[in-house]
Amino acid sequence: MxxxxxxxxxxxxxxxxxxxxxxxxxxxxxxxxxxxxxxxxxxxxxxxxxxxxxxxxxxxxxxxxxxxxxxxxxxxxxxxxxxxxxxxxxxxxxxxxxxxxxxxxxxxxxxxxxxxxADLGEASEFAGDAFLTRAALLMGRGRIDEAGEAALRSVAEFERTLQEPHSSYGLAHFYSGIARTLDHEFEDASYSLHMAIDVVSDTAPDHPDRRTIWAALVSAQGNLYDDDEAVQEAAFARLDERLAANRFHSDLYSDGAADQRYAESEDEAEAEAEDACCDAVPVRRNPPDYPMGAAYADLDGVVYLTFAVTEEGRADAIEVTGAFPPGVFEEAAIEAVERWTYEPATRDGEPVRREGVETRFDFRMQR
The missing domain is CATH 1.25.40.10 (Tetratricopeptide repeat domain)
Structure with missing residues (x-):
């Protein structure tokens, strides 16, 4: 020996x-x-x-x-x-x-x-990764609440030990943002997902989850818009304050790159709507059925989709842009959107195809 x-x-x-x-x-x-x-x-x-x-x-x-x-x-x-x-x-x-x-x-x-x-001592060197691994595995099993808790622990450990952010830190924010979205805590979700897209775009621009992170951010941040302009401005002001208080964001992303990307996305959507003149209007949008297997297994989940609305007012070209846990809720989400109907978008009084419609389905068991 x-x-x-x-x-x-x-x-x-x-x-x-x-x-x-x-x-x-x-x-x-x-x-x-x-x-x-x-x-x-x-x-x-x-x-x-x-x-x-x-x-x-x-x-x-x-x-x-x-x-x-x-x-x-x-x-x-x-x-x-x-x-x-x-x-x-x-x-x-x-x-x-x-x-x-x-x-x-x-x-x-x-x-x-x-x-x-609370004081992890020497374990701090790997605790952030350990909590992140746990969060990822819990997300894959539809234990979204538990995944969110593990992700928050991961974020805290990374912020305590890292000198500069890396993609794992961004993914921890991503999982936290997904969990907060399901809880309808949209300000917290927007903060986490804003951090996630900035860090992952910077450190791992080809990461396979980048598109899902972006879809999740657009969805969460879209909920901050309000008919009451003062309420909306206050929500975005709080978001900006939190981002500025994060040393990684203030040091590395204070140029507003993600804000610019988000603004460009919003501008594209607005341009499409303006080009259509009168945007598509929902007529029937029933929610998806909860898959029986997922219900028996007590699974939660979220699915992000993008689709087009045809000249006849039907959903077309439906695409899943992200789903947790994978392979569980996507079919139910797609089938629901296939049944939706719209008053089609019009240009000069004539029906036209509307591209780039986005939606999110939250699957949450009543406990």
Whole structure:
């Protein structure tokens, strides 16, 4: 075991991934066979999981990190150590396309973090990512409220530890914004989603969720408009104050880039409406049915769609621009919009096609 560990250190220093994995496997297997103490064996299993991840052998990595975390639990190790190992087990499971195991490991990581208390100490180095991973997995299971809580914890930890924002910080704001939208807390949602689009657009402009973030921001911020101009101005003033108070936003995004993008989007929509002269007017817009499977599973969700209104007043070219959890509520949302009818838009008294109509469906169980 001693020689295998020395070989592991030599391979690590040399950057030899193949030799690292082979030595880590030998060291762990020798320690397991020798029935060494759990704490030491957990460390060897952690090394094995780390080496397997570098080698992109995620099945082995998931198993090794899980063993390391379980041994840490049984040895009653420090909660920081246990949280770290369960978090890495969750990441390895995700890389191995095993979301069920990732969900379980992530829950254990958060439980360990909760044991530490408000001051996470050394765990602050990875707590933001751990809470974000938990939020993403909860969103995927339709546990939107819980996802929002985890996302807020992630935001707080990132703001405490980051020197500058990265895409993970933006995604934490994104999940928080989705949860707040379902709660109809549109000012909070607009703030979170405004931060999300700015950070993700800056740090990961090709991120696959960028379009969904944008649709979510437009939807949430649209609810701040009010017939009472004073109420509307007060809402946007509060939003501006919150953005200015965020050090990342004030330092990096004070040029109003997102405001400009939003204004351009609004201008395009207004231009389309003006071009149509008289915009399409809803006649019948019944809500979607709650999918039976989702109701039985007690799932919440949200779906964002865009569509056109034809000259005959029917919805056409319906497209899902974002949905949480994916693959659950989209069909019901599309079927609902397919049944909607409108008085068509007109130009010079003649019906015309209206592009770019957007809508959002909130699916929320009554509890």
């Amino acid at each position: 001693t020689q295998a560990y020395r070989d592991y250190q030599a391979a690590l220093d040399a950057g030899d991934a193949d030799a690292l994995l082979e030595a880590a496997a030998r060291a762990y297997e020798a320690g397991d066979e020798a029935d060494i103490d759990r704490a030491t064996l957990a460390t060897l299993a952690e090394n094995y999981g780390f080496a397997a991840s570098l080698h992109e052998d995620f099945e082995t990595s998931k198993t090794a990190w899980r063993i390391s975390a379980r041994l840490s639990d049984r040895a009653d190790a420090d909660p920081v150590e246990r949280a770290w190992r369960w978090h890495n087990a969750s990441l390895a499971a995700l890389s191995n396309q095993d979301r069920i195991d990732a969900y379980s490991c992530s829950r254990n990581a958060i439980d360990a973090l909760e044991e530490i208390g």
